[in-house]
Amino acid sequence: MEIALGFSSQNLFLSRNSSESYHKKINPISSFSFSNFALRKRFSLKRQPISRQHCSIKCQASTNGGIDQQNDDFILEDVPHLSNFIPDLPSYPNPLKKTPGYAIVKKTFVNPEDVVAQKIVVQKDSPRGIHFRRTGPREKVCFKSEEVRACIVTCGGLCPGINTVIREIVCGLSSMYGVDQILGIQGGYRGFYSKNTIQLTPKSVNDIHKRGGTILQTSRGGHDTNKIVDNIQDRGINQVYIIGGDGTQKGAAAIYKEVERRGLKVAVAGIPKTIDNDIAVIDKSFGFDTAVEEAQRAINAAHVEVESVENGVGIVKLMGRYSGFIAMHATLASRDVDCCLIPESPFYLEGHGGLFEFVEERLKENRHMVIVLAEGAGQEYLAESMHAVDEKDASGNKLLLDVGLWLTQKIKDHFTNVRKMDITMKYIDPTYMIRAIPSSASDNIYCTLLAQSAVHGAMAGFTGFTVGPVNSRQAYIPISRVTETQNTVKLTDRMWARLLASTNQPSFLNCEIVQKKINKQTSDDINDIKITSM
Numbered sequence: 001m002e003i004a005l006g007f008s009s010q011n012l013f014l015s016r017n018s019s020e021s022y023h024k025k026i027n028p029i030s031s032f033s034f035s036n037f038a039l040r041k042r043f044s045l046k047r048q049p050i051s052r053q054h055c056s057i058k059c060q061a062s063t064n065g066g067i068d069q070q071n072d073d074f075i076l077e078d079v080p081h082l083s084n085f086i087p088d089l090p091s092y093p094n095p096l097k098k099t100p101g102y103a104i105v106k107k108t109f110v111n112p113e114d115v116v117a118q119k120i121v122v123q124k125d126s127p128r129g130i131h132f133r134r135t136g137p138r139e140k141v142c143f144k145s146e147e148v149r150a151c152i153v154t155c156g157g158l159c160p161g162i163n164t165v166i167r168e169i170v171c172g173l174s175s176m177y178g179v180d181q182i183l184g185i186q187g188g189y190r191g192f193y194s195k196n197t198i199q200l201t202p203k204s205v206n207d208i209h210k211r212g213g214t215i216l217q218t219s220r221g222g223h224d225t226n227k228i229v230d231n232i233q234d235r236g237i238n239q240v241y242i243i244g245g246d247g248t249q250k251g252a253a254a255i256y257k258e259v260e261r262r263g264l265k266v267a268v269a270g271i272p273k274t275i276d277n278d279i280a281v282i283d284k285s286f287g288f289d290t291a292v293e294e295a296q297r298a299i300n301a302a303h304v305e306v307e308s309v310e311n312g313v314g315i316v317k318l319m320g321r322y323s324g325f326i327a328m329h330a331t332l333a334s335r336d337v338d339c340c341l342i343p344e345s346p347f348y349l350e351g352h353g354g355l356f357e358f359v360e361e362r363l364k365e366n367r368h369m370v371i372v373l374a375e376g377a378g379q380e381y382l383a384e385s386m387h388a389v390d391e392k393d394a395s396g397n398k399l400l401l402d403v404g405l406w407l408t409q410k411i412k413d414h415f416t417n418v419r420k421m422d423i424t425m426k427y428i429d430p431t432y433m434i435r436a437i438p439s440s441a442s443d444n445i446y447c448t449l450l451a452q453s454a455v456h457g458a459m460a461g462f463t464g465f466t467v468g469p470v471n472s473r474q475a476y477i478p479i480s481r482v483t484e485t486q487n488t489v490k491l492t493d494r495m496w497a498r499l500l501a502s503t504n505q506p507s508f509l510n511c512e513i514v515q516k517k518i519n520k521q522t523s524d525d526i527n528d529i530k531i532t533s534m
């Protein structure tokens with residue numbers, strides 16, 4: 001089957017030619033015309049002559065559904081739609097146009113064929129690459145307002161902005177779609193089957209965005225797919241909004257699969273939340289900027305303390321289990337940090353090029369120094385030196401040892417006992433403080449976009465999706481796509497190089513483990529189409 005595509009070089013969106021005949025040929029529900037294709041459908045493209053900024057492209061759905069080896073593939077990684085497994089699903093006109101907010105909006109509904117390109121830095125002849133569906137209101141919805149019974153659940157650790165997302169889902173459902181049956185599931189996944197629900201209304205959530213944490217409470221562990229879906233069925237819930245990190249999104253994928261297996265008309269929408277910014281595909285997770293901003297206060301305090309004494313060494317420990325994004329960004333933002341240690345970049349203490357040597361150099365030069373440490377850094381050394389046994393939290397995440405205390409002690413011992421130097425150590429651990437605060441103004445706006453995109457998607461009948469910004473545009477991403485890998489700092493990317501150039505810290509490159517890690521990252525990068533460089 002042939003599809004005509006047109007795009008502007010200045011536009012991130014690609015639109016398929018919306019000819020009626022095409023729609024009829026592809027899908028009886030015209031506004032969901034992509035949804036007949038299975039996830040990760042690939043189209044081989046034949047390029048036509050490019051005229052100025054626009055070019056029109058013919059593409060052909062791959063008949064075998066497999067990976068097309070042609071260079072100029074257009075790949076749509078689509079999200080499921082309820083019509084995929086519910087026969088004769090009715091659709092209704094979207095009531096949005098009748099709401100005061102949208103009454104005079106020029107283009108209320110997104111073009112159903114708009115997609116967001118995952119890769120926007122391209123060369124003239126490079127392949128078209130992967131695309132995701134653009135979020136936004138569709139002309140047709142699959143739920144009548146009075147029929148919707150939505151629920152919201154929050155799982156995993158805290159993050160600034162969770163309450164804003166809750167608020168905006170409730171207010172979005174109510175003001176845009178006239179939905180008034182919205183339940184809050186309390187205490188994370190286990191709350192589905194072990195706690196009572198609370199009714200959420202625009203009034204009850206009115207000022208929750210000013211508070212940190214989650215008004216619904218959260219938990220780790222307790223994901224029992226069958227019990228959860230039984231409960232969804234028993235309560236007559238037909239839209240499930242799930243706010244949480246990588247673990248939560250895996251849980252959401254399991255719920256979606258079970259819902260599909262049972263053939264239920266239930267839309268499952270994931271909203272990615274993580275302070276660690278470790279969720280793949282999306283640009284950045286909400287609350288991250290707020291946390292980085294708050295981390296500045298701890299770094300400033302450490303700097304003030306150590307520059308006020310002779311040979312002051314300050315250590316600030318920040319969150320980041322497997323990904324050092326908070327530490328990296330907080331360091332880059334501060335300029336008062338001499339060294340940033342993250343889980344992705346192993347370091348060593350003794351000998352030439354090691355951390356002790358660097359600390360001594362900085363003390364000689366400046367009489368003080370500040371180290372920012374991600375909690376997941378150096379765990380291999382700690383485990384070795386403390387003979388620790390592996391402990392896990394209720395979700396199966398490894399419990400970390402306190403690298404901040406360990407490093408403080410190591411530096412103190414080295415300078416006092418080996419180098420016979422007087423130093424003053426200051427250890428600041430603001431880990432929970434940076435995630436327990438309300439979100440900043442810009443994060444609040446980001447949370448609003450996420451929440452409203454999720455609401456539009458669920459109302460339109462999309463399911464099994466996570467919503468998030470891809471190259472600054474909100475997209476519906478298949479849940480499995482965001483859980484297959486974890487986002488980590490790439491030592492081979494320019495952002496880490498910028499950090500090294502800013503701190504002038506050692507790269508610890510003459511260490512064998514570091515070399516091995518970098519070699520591995522380089523080979524992983526070849527398979528990783530996500531552009532992490534900025």
Ligand SMILES: Nc1ncnc2c1ncn2[C@@H]1O[C@H](COP(=O)(O)OP(=O)(O)OP(=O)(O)O)[C@@H](O)[C@H]1O
Pocket residue numbers: 155156157158188189190219220221222223244245246247248249250251252254273274275276394395397
């Ligand atoms: N593979 C999985 N399948 C189903 N459920 C899962 C899976 N992994 C985790 N979960 C569930 O998801 C919830 C949250 O997981 P977890 O504690 O790992 O936090 P998270 O969502 O990754 O957030 P964060 O890491 O940002 O704190 C828990 O209730 C856990 O039981």
Ligand SMILES: O=P(O)(O)OC[C@H]1O[C@](O)(CO)[C@@H](O)[C@@H]1O
Pocket residue numbers: 157158245274275276319320321375393400435
């Ligand atoms: O103590 P809690 O609540 O389990 O959270 C700690 C973990 O949560 C995170 O913020 C997110 O996974 C990690 O950085 C941190 O290790």
Ligand SMILES: [Mg+2]
Pocket residue numbers: 156245246247274
């Ligand atoms: Mg996690």
